[in-house]
Amino acid sequence: MAKVLTSRSENYSQWYNDLVIKADLAENSPVRGCMIIKPYGYAIWEKMQAQLDQMFKDTGHQNAYFPLLIPKSFLSKEADHVEGFAKECAVVTHYRLKNDPNGKGLIVDPDAKLEEELIIRPTSETIIWSTYKNWIQSYRDLPILINQWANVMRWEMRTRLFLRTAEFLWQEGHTAHATKEEALVETKQMVDIYGEFAEQWMGVPVLKGHKSESERFAGALDTYCIEALMQDGKALQAGTSHFLGQNFAKAFDVKFTNKEGKEDYVWASSWGVSTRLMGALVMAHSDDNGLVLPPKLAPIQVVIIPIYRKDEELAKIAEVIDPLVAKLKAKGISVKFDDSDNRKPGWKFAQYELKGVPVRLAIGARDLENGTVELARRDTLTKETVSIEGVEDVIENLMVEIQNSIFQKALDFRAEKTTKVDTYDEFKELLESKTGFFLAHWDGTAETEAKIQAETKATIRCIPFEGDGEEGVCMVTGKPSLQRVVFAKSY
Amino acid sequence: MAKVLTSRSENYSQWYNDLVIKADLAENSPVRGCMIIKPYGYAIWEKMQAQLDQMFKDTGHQNAYFPLLIPKSFLSKEADHVEGFAKECAVVTHYRLKNDPNGKGLIVDPDAKLEEELIIRPTSETIIWSTYKNWIQSYRDLPILINQWANVMRWEMRTRLFLRTAEFLWQEGHTAHATKEEALVETKQMVDIYGEFAEQWMGVPVLKGHKSESERFAGALDTYCIEALMQDGKALQAGTSHFLGQNFAKAFDVKFTNKEGKEDYVWASSWGVSTRLMGALVMAHSDDNGLVLPPKLAPIQVVIIPIYRKDEELAKIAEVIDPLVAKLKAKGISVKFDDSDNRKPGWKFAQYELKGVPVRLAIGARDLENGTVELARRDTLTKETVSIEGVEDVIENLMVEIQNSIFQKALDFRAEKTTKVDTYDEFKELLESKTGFFLAHWDGTAETEAKIQAETKATIRCIPFEGDGEEGVCMVTGKPSLQRVVFAKSY
Incomplete structure (x- = not known):
């Protein structure tokens, strides 16, 4: 595909x-x-x-x-607030439209002007x-x-x-x-x-x-x-x-x-x-195949796709799957048995991959004979054939495992993308080739912060609650700093 | 009070x-x-x-x-719709405020006028x-x-x-x-x-x-x-x-x-x-004492008010009430034990009555001795002393009973306030002294409807799906009518 x-x-x-x-x-x-x-x-x-x-x-x-x-007047009451929010906002000035007397459709009725303009919050x-x-x-x-x-x-x-x-x-x-x-x-x-x-x-x-x-x-x-x-x-x-x-x-x-x-x-x-x-x-x-959703937030946690040619085969599959669906639901797992006949299994596989459904089961004639299903994990893109007997327990455990695994992967990625930097030269150089979090000392002034942003596009994302307790000197000015702060380019 | x-x-x-x-x-x-x-x-x-x-x-x-x-242009696309909705609506014409150069605070920035006005839906x-x-x-x-x-x-x-x-x-x-x-x-x-x-x-x-x-x-x-x-x-x-x-x-x-x-x-x-x-x-x-809420929609279904003088007494009451609270919660009943000490029991009684809490329990020293609580129903304003043993089951049943009773009372009220009317003179006379639903025959024309409204302020509330199967003639024009319709003054 x-x-x-x-x-x-x-x-x-x-x-x-x-x-x-x-x-x-x-x-x-x-x-x-x-x-x-x-x-x-x-x-x-x-x-x-x-x-x-x-x-x-x-x-x-x-x-x-x-x-x-x-x-409008409310916005002016807190001095900083008005600077931050009053500028780019939707302003309601009138409360009525009317038909244009020249037949040009609806126009704002000039007689319906508000005494004080209203802002959409x-x-x-x-x-x-x-x-x-x-x-x-x-x-x-x-x-x-x-x-x-x-x-x-x-x-x-x-x-x-x-x-x-x-x-x-x-x-x-x-x-x-x-x-x-x-x-x-x-x-x-x-x-x-x-x-x-x-x-x-x-x-x-x-x-x-x-x-x-x-x-x-x-x-x-x-x-x-x-x-x-x-x-x-x-x-x-x-x-x-x-x-x-x-x-x-x-x-x-x-x-x-x-x-x-x-x-x-x-x-x-x-x-x-x-x-x-x-x-x-x-x-x-997410990856190049589509969404990867953590089970706790996935609208559909498990999708089951039957692979069959004739309606009799589907009926036999349903005999095995219907009780499984009930068992999964009883465990509070949301499951969709996609037996729609207007799409091929391959299309369905790609579709649920795109939508990030954490676990996919596929079941065909051979599985029926063997009492198995094919179980695929969205996050790792791995597949295995497992016994259908007790698969609801396997899936229940897998929900926890996938949730943890997704988090751990992101955590590892962040660790890999987090760099301690001690000099401004190194910082500027790194930022040209590398992205991620950069931990560096800063002197706490807005001037230094602005200079760094102007020169590198990186901003201070946060001053961590839990500092590393490592005192140092600002990478730009050499002034003392009590903890490293986190720099990054950001959305 | x-x-x-x-x-x-x-x-x-x-x-x-x-x-x-x-x-x-x-x-x-x-x-x-x-x-x-x-x-x-x-x-x-x-x-x-x-x-x-x-x-x-x-x-x-x-x-x-x-x-x-x-x-704005979307509203004009459906001819009837525009008449119904485009007229009285909040119109966004600008997307920015600015500081008045004359120091008069925030003003609408005339340079930030929208090409096409937007309407709040x-x-x-x-x-x-x-x-x-x-x-x-x-x-x-x-x-x-x-x-x-x-x-x-x-x-x-x-x-x-x-x-x-x-x-x-x-x-x-x-x-x-x-x-x-x-x-x-x-x-x-x-x-x-x-x-x-x-x-x-x-x-x-x-x-x-x-x-x-x-x-x-x-x-x-x-x-x-x-x-x-x-x-x-x-x-x-x-x-x-x-x-x-x-x-x-x-x-x-x-x-x-x-x-x-x-x-x-x-x-x-x-x-x-x-x-x-x-x-x-x-x-x-609701009544003159306050809200009456059906249990299914009451944020608090049961309130428990301790009546005591000394903190030791409250502690003894809590010993009895805490397990009851747990039992009620286990049944999915929302319960509040109001042991706040800044208000008298009488004030609390009136307050929860005002807020329509369906069931109130009160418990004092004598109740403790006797193993009882006072149980009051908000909808009927009735009270009785019941054994605290098993009161959670009594309350569980009461939730259903109160829900049904509130509905039945409203149903009886409606039956009492529903009147069949056959002549327009009778209709006009009744509407001067009586309110409620009036079932009458109508010829199905907007003219007759408008005449009735102009003369009596009553409107057709609905043409019931389930007519009474009783054909007749319009009370105003005498033209044929297949079923009675419902007239009333309305909000």
Whole structure:
């Protein structure tokens, strides 16, 4: 069969785009920068959502919903925030269309101009903190631990399916606390949850740490992040959790009376992951044949393909397969018996490979005689013939093994692509031929960071929480540094 | 304790508004017509979503996601649709704000005007059918059975929390079929699912039937609906399913090659329910003390309140209650043991009554001695003292009994409020003093319908699928009629 995808080595970026489209994950829409998430892609996103939502609820968070539109004036209230978000955004100026009196179709009705323009939320801190003002009077009203699943919009100029789109789906947590310490604990807890989700569910190893000041969320005092490494050696920021201090409380005048009876501004965190995770999932594991999905997020975990010529043969296969399907389902494994007769087995094999189904069983006349099935693993592209008796237990174990193996492979790849660098010359030279994470000492200043970025295109991805305890000197300025930070080119 | 709600008899509309706000379901936002759904309200909506989503999936539907914004020109493509939806809508005209050079804060950047204005979706037929055009070539690509959970916006002038808001949350199904018959079966299947959900989960009895032509969805050939009766005797349309014929396929040129090799336009249905269901749920069952929630949709099904003076007493109560909580949870019953010490039991009783928790247990020192608990039902406001031994089984049965009882009560209420009317004089007279459903004969014309509405404010809520088989003559014109239709004043 002809390859349906550009290979990674040929053109990684094209491979990614091909794969997202051919595997029916998403496609571009007629609206610039906005994507259509197709059912197969959405089914993966739903699995991500379900798990994250459970993790949020297990840590005491509740979901709520705030308005899509934000009054323009709200955006100006937090000085840094406005610089970060007010600029490239969708602006609603009118609330009515009318038929053109000259017969040119629908036009904007000039009589229906809004007094104040409304912005489609790029993020919801402002509308939420304007609301929290009414909800918070005393320390008894705290903490507020709210999450929202929503669509947001940022008018990006260069978009790529899942990785950077004008509209995207995400969750945004917005919490309010009585003390700085509590807000910091929350901020850290959420980046830890993101890390756990990325590693245990997506099979994507991540570095956790602080963003440098220049990469912080607009309005935050500190931004924690998880950073993943893609197969092309570029970094992808996969989730962020922000310690907002009292910035939004001050901007929206949200005060509370503490236990001692004194008034103070409320402390805040916000945190989010988005459909960008879909891009990370695709790019971390997939190969030139298509998607490789970790079993925990695969909409179909096992596909069974019958190989037969006559309908009687299919009936005999079904006699053996139907009970197996029931056994797998009883184990909570999602399984599809694809007995459709409009496609040949070879086409089906390629199709489910493209879609990343972790395990494929094939069964034909000879297997029936021998009491066997052919079992293929998507991640390793290996096949073996196994007894059909008890294969449900083999598969159950395999789900765990594949999940672990995918993660381990990515972890090994990252180790291989992580380089310690001590001099700036070496750093610049390496960056010309090599990609990946580069661990180097930095003097902590925005000037040095900007110089490095301008000269190499690499940015500081994070300042790891767990430093190596190795003090040193900045590779550029020679000034002292307490720990290495992580540089990379990034998405 | 002072009543926190206006009573229904005093002012039904105010009672509803008070209740939605006081029970922490939702509140108005700073953005005109847009609501904030608070955690408790959202938890109920999530339960609705989970059940509906399962019912959609069980009938072969998949979720997907389409863009929030729709190019203005798309709206004009279906002639009826544009009249229904293009008029009152949020229009995005610009994609950037900038700082006013005169220092007046943020202004719309006149250089960032969109070539074509974008509309925030009021419903997604147009963007979805423009996409289906690329997905459908042959009968093999059909049916397409897609649902979307999304926010939509209609610029309503008079809004009420949940019942009519500018932005609301909903699901919209959009299906494509090879034949008219299939599309009709789908349209009917979905209104049946809505009916089953309303009755079995919300405990709200509904009438199912066709809308009259003038009440149809803009662009549909037929609209099926479920209609519920609220406690004030007004009808509420709670869900609709539309047979769209080939209208949208023609508007967006979506053709397919059928099994015989001939080209034809694709047949369509669309169907939706929204956060309006929350309004129906509140108005159907609640009383002057607060919400009455059916157990299947209650975020907390059982609350347990300890009555004690000293911490030692609470510790003894906890010894008895902790195992009970575990037993209830093991049965899948959500339970909250409210041992918070900052509120008195009386306050808690009123609070959980307001929030509609179906079952309340209270336990004090005497109960401990006697091995009993006080069990109170929210729906009937009855209390009894029962043995704590085996109370988990009593509660398990009670969940079913309360669910059924709430439905039966609403069913009895509807029966009482349903009146057969034969003459127009009687109809007009009745409508001055009485509310509810009125079953009358109608000649099937839009003229008569309009006359009745103008003179009585009553509209045809539906033409029931299951007529009574009773032919007659129109109460207004005396022309023949094959079945009675349902009139009511409505939300």
